[in-house]
Amino acid sequence: MLARIAHDLYWLGRHIARAEHTARMLDGLFQVELEGGADDPRSVSLSWESVVVVMGAGSLAQPTGRSLRDDVVERLTSDRSNAVSIVSSVGAAREGARRLRDTIPAEAWEALNTFNLELQQRLRDGDVGTGSQSIYSYVKESSALYWGLAAATMQRDDAHSFLFAGGRIEAAAMVLRMLRVALPPVRPTDDEGSEIPRRDGNALALLRAVGGFQAFMRSAAAPPRAEPVARFLLFERAFPDSVAASTDFLHRMLSRADSEPGGSTAALRLARLIADLELRRRSELGPDELPTAFREIQHELEQVEREIHSRYFGGDLDIPQRATA
Amino acid sequence: MSSPAPDQHPTAGGDPEALPYAPLEGRFDEAFAQSGRPHSHTEGMIESLNGLGSQRLQALGERRDTIFMQRGITFDSTEPDGQTRDRPFPLDLVPRVISAAEWEYISSGVQQRVQALNRFVADVYGDREIIRDGIVPWRLVATRPGFARVADGLEPPNGVWCHVSGCDLVRDNNGIWRVLEDNVRVPSGISYVLENRIAMGRIVPELFAGYAVRPVANYPELLLDALLAAAPTRVGRPTVVVWTPGPANSAYFEHAFLARQMGVELVEGSDLVVRDAACYMKTTNGLRRVDAIYRRIDEDFIDPLELRADSVLGVPGLMRAYREGNVSIANAVGTGVADDKAIYHFVPDMIRYYLNEEPVIANVPTWLLEDPEQRDYVEERIDKMVVKPTGEAGGKGVFIGPSASDEEVARQRDLIAEDPGNWIAQEVIWLSCAPTLVGGGEMAPRCVDLRPFAVYGDEIEIVPGGLTRVAMREGSMIVNSSQGGGSKDTWVLGGDGGRGRPHHDFDPPTMPDLPQVGWTEQGQQQQQGSR
Numbered sequence: 001m002l003a004r005i006a007h008d009l010y011w012l013g014r015h016i017a018r019a020e021h022t023a024r025m026l027d028g029l030f031q032v033e034l035e036g037g038a039d040d041p042r043s044v045s046l047s048w049e050s051v052v053v054v055m056g057a058g059s060l061a062q063p064t065g066r067s068l069r070d071d072v073v074e075r076l077t078s079d080r081s082n083a084v085s086i087v088s089s090v091g092a093a094r095e096g097a098r099r100l101r102d103t104i105p106a107e108a109w110e111a112l113n114t115f116n117l118e119l120q121q122r123l124r125d126g127d128v129g130t131g132s133q134s135i136y137s138y139v140k141e142s143s144a145l146y147w148g149l150a151a152a153t154m155q156r157d158d159a160h161s162f163l164f165a166g167g168r169i170e171a172a173a174m175v176l177r178m179l180r181v182a183l184p185p186v187r188p189t190d191d192e193g194s195e196i197p198r199r200d201g202n203a204l205a206l207l208r209a210v211g212g213f214q215a216f217m218r219s220a221a222a223p224p225r226a227e228p229v230a231r232f233l234l235f236e237r238a239f240p241d242s243v244a245a246s247t248d249f250l251h252r253m254l255s256r257a258d259s260e261p262g263g264s265t266a267a268l269r270l271a272r273l274i275a276d277l278e279l280r281r282r283s284e285l286g287p288d289e290l291p292t293a294f295r296e297i298q299h300e301l302e303q304v305e306r307e308i309h310s311r312y313f314g315g316d317l318d319i320p321q322r323a324t325a
Numbered sequence: 326m327s328s329p330a331p332d333q334h335p336t337a338g339g340d341p342e343a344l345p346y347a348p349l350e351g352r353f354d355e356a357f358a359q360s361g362r363p364h365s366h367t368e369g370m371i372e373s374l375n376g377l378g379s380q381r382l383q384a385l386g387e388r389r390d391t392i393f394m395q396r397g398i399t400f401d402s403t404e405p406d407g408q409t410r411d412r413p414f415p416l417d418l419v420p421r422v423i424s425a426a427e428w429e430y431i432s433s434g435v436q437q438r439v440q441a442l443n444r445f446v447a448d449v450y451g452d453r454e455i456i457r458d459g460i461v462p463w464r465l466v467a468t469r470p471g472f473a474r475v476a477d478g479l480e481p482p483n484g485v486w487c488h489v490s491g492c493d494l495v496r497d498n499n500g501i502w503r504v505l506e507d508n509v510r511v512p513s514g515i516s517y518v519l520e521n522r523i524a525m526g527r528i529v530p531e532l533f534a535g536y537a538v539r540p541v542a543n544y545p546e547l548l549l550d551a552l553l554a555a556a557p558t559r560v561g562r563p564t565v566v567v568w569t570p571g572p573a574n575s576a577y578f579e580h581a582f583l584a585r586q587m588g589v590e591l592v593e594g595s596d597l598v599v600r601d602a603a604c605y606m607k608t609t610n611g612l613r614r615v616d617a618i619y620r621r622i623d624e625d626f627i628d629p630l631e632l633r634a635d636s637v638l639g640v641p642g643l644m645r646a647y648r649e650g651n652v653s654i655a656n657a658v659g660t661g662v663a664d665d666k667a668i669y670h671f672v673p674d675m676i677r678y679y680l681n682e683e684p685v686i687a688n689v690p691t692w693l694l695e696d697p698e699q700r701d702y703v704e705e706r707i708d709k710m711v712v713k714p715t716g717e718a719g720g721k722g723v724f725i726g727p728s729a730s731d732e733e734v735a736r737q738r739d740l741i742a743e744d745p746g747n748w749i750a751q752e753v754i755w756l757s758c759a760p761t762l763v764g765g766g767e768m769a770p771r772c773v774d775l776r777p778f779a780v781y782g783d784e785i786e787i788v789p790g791g792l793t794r795v796a797m798r799e800g801s802m803i804v805n806s807s808q809g810g811g812s813k814d815t816w817v818l819g820g821d822g823g824r825g826r827p828h829h830d831f832d833p834p835t836m837p838d839l840p841q842v843g844w845t846e847q848g849q850q851q852q853q854g855s856r
Contacts, residue, residue: 011842018839031526033533056838084839092842134527173839180834217588221562223546291834305840 006162007313013166015093019086021174023139028209048072054177078123105153115142161257172246176298182206185291203229235281266307343375349770353500355759366424369535379766415811421793428817432787434686439779442663444679446486450476471661488655494775496757507664514792516579521814537819539789545586551782555653556616563616566592570622599642604652617653666715690752694745703750710750772796790815
């Protein structure tokens with residue numbers, strides 16, 4: 001298929017997955033913010049600053065007279081001038097889909113178009129302004145509807161592969177970003193007693209945000225503490241939003257779309273990452289090693305992203321200079 | 326009682342929509358002082374309520390009902406016409422706020438009580454020291470419907486009988502806390518505590534501004550830990566199940582909720598089977614050993630071989646497996662003897678006897694009608710008393726003297742004469758009130774109680790807050806949800822007085838910005854070059 005079409009499909013998938021995970025993260029933080037106190041067994045240190053770091057969404061400078069929360073929520077939800085806000089991601093997905101109307105099923109296009117319009121309408125009606133998070137449930141549901149329609153009605157061809165490849169790589173990248181921020185390295189100055197419960201609290205909040213709490217409770221023979229949760233979100237192949245499940249799926253999509261997967265550095269590199277994840281799953285991971293593992297996996301995934309761009313779309317991935325420098 | 330003057334109201338001047346509210350004269354109010362000013366720990370919450378205004382609150386109330394119906398958080402309610410209907414659990418949008426110091430007091434009182442009750446149950450089925458020392462009469466204990474002969478001589482694996490318990494607390498005119506009753510059989514309501522908090526966060530997050538409310542969401546984890554601790558020692562992680570009588574049970578929602586939250590199977594009697602004095606559940610992979618059962622079914626029904634023979638819900642042979650120590654049951658079989666309303670009378674003495682402490686929270690003055698002297702005393706002033714059947718729960722058969730008609734008084738006298746041992750009488754406690762939203766988005770005082778939940782694993786843990794039930798009818802003191810009662814989200818404030826959350830140093834990893842879509846002309850040329 002045309003590289004441009006493949007590229008647009010891939011990014012359509014990425015934008016929808018990005019909007020969904022941003023919504024999950026903000027929703028999760030609203031829940032965290034409602035609770036918590038100094039004397040709780042498990043306090044949570046995730047904050048509005050953390051979200052900004054996850055998204056890499058520019059500086060923390062805040063306009064006077066507004067709370068950081070209101071500022072961050074607006075910037076990541078309804079601010080069109082911010083390329084990573086939910087409204088921008090959904091808008092970009094819809095613009096992409098408009099150019100792909102002959103490729104994606106009509107029902108999926110209609111669902112996405114309605115999603116975009118209804119989201120704007122709800123934001124105009126001030127659903128976020130009054131502090132209710134129902135907008136985030138709506139984003140989660142609408143993206144599930146889109147993926148469901150695409151899965152049910154789309155021919156399993158290259159177009160399908162690139163659309164879902166985009167969705168999965170974005171999901172893996174977002175989960176890794178959230179893990180890195182929720183479970184930062186233990187600082188040498190920290191006293192163990194306060195640091196461990198905090199990491200456990202963060203891990204639980206993250207697990208709930210990605211909708212994996214029940215899956216974790218049913219599958220893991222361990223309480224939801226930092227280390228088992230991190231392992232679950234990295235390695236558990238049976239949980240669809242884990243990094244391992246996402247990269248597996250991504251590899252299947254690329255192998256199917258590529259006429260010669262054995263000669264594709266993108267597919268090879270990805271296969272190496274998958275093997276690396278499996279090897280790490282089989283070894284112990286101390287609390288100190290977790291942040292290192294996140295960083296290394298994230299770095300490798302970024303290399304895979306670059307390879308995908310150069311192999312299939314023939315261009316460089318646009319990662320803003322400021323942050324990579 | 327007239328409304329407070331406008332200048333007494335904190336926001337009445339600035340906000341035309343401020344909700345007028347007058348505390349009920351002579352009653353303790355949970356949110357306001359008699360002057361009409363909010364208590365210091367409720368001031369911020371009341372201010373936020375006024376900021377929302379009555380119209381918006383009314384609209385949010387409708388949204389709440391939709392959310393509860395969608396999520397299936399309902400209960401069966403008997404309507405005035407006698408029909409039973411599925412209704413959204415009535416959550417009042419005005420939370421009940423408990424300060425850190427007050428909670429310290431409540432939780433120490435509940436902890437002490439649960440510990441004494443647990444000791445009592447162990448003693449009754451063990452050495453019976455409290456009986457031999459003459460503190461509690463044996464005749465009374467042995468005649469309680471909750472006394473289980475089959476439990477005689479049993480010893481649960483970690484010595485815990487009452488794994489999950491709830492104490493119903495009330496506050497009188499002077500704001501003094503009192504224990505109204507104990508629930509150590511199968512106390513229900515915890516799922517509403519958790520769902521209420523989630524719903525409040527979604528519907529009125531504004532109210533939480535400036536408060537550090539202690540979380541309740543870790544209850545399922547506490548419960549799971551307690552059940553794991555109670556399981557007999559075997560190799561590997563014990564298998565825990567929640568046992569429900571089935572979807573027809575009014576608390577089925579809660580059974581499913583707890584199983585889901587703990588990530589364990591929700592079983593019915595027909596899923597369980599006993600082989601060679603060990604309990605198994607039937608799975609698609611054959612039989613799987615069960616180590617601990619959290620039973621949400623009355624103990625009379627659990628084993629037709631040893632308890633009620635007509636039980637179709639039970640598992641034949643389960644008591645044998647239990648007695649052999651191959652499976653744990655929580656709460657243990659026989660705990661019902663401790664929450665009988667006639668035994669309640671003796672709980673303060675139990676606390677002194679077992680723990681050598683004075684009770685932190687006192688009982689409501691109670692008379693046992695079996696005793697002729699006490700009965701005469703009560704008969705004389707029955708119109709000022711509350712009379713309760715000893716073996717019932719859920720507000721069934723409760724007689725409230727001050728609001729009873731002559732006919733009802735006469736009938737109650739007959740009932741007592743028929744079987745005095747079945748009844749106790751208590752002084753009427755004028756329950757404290759809390760501001761509650763009533764029709765038309767107005768706020769009015771309504772009676773409340775509080776049921777904190779305790780989980781006894783390695784130690785006794787008490788979930789911050791508990792279930793606040795509220796009588797939705799004006800003047801009514803019946804708070805049971807089966808009789809038209811509602812509930813409130815119950816906030817326990819953090820130890821720092823509840824203002825603001827603790828600040829953590831934030832030391833984030835550096836992260837690349839999210840990549841952006843990048844199809845360019847140049848990219849196209851490279852594409853042609855590279856392939």
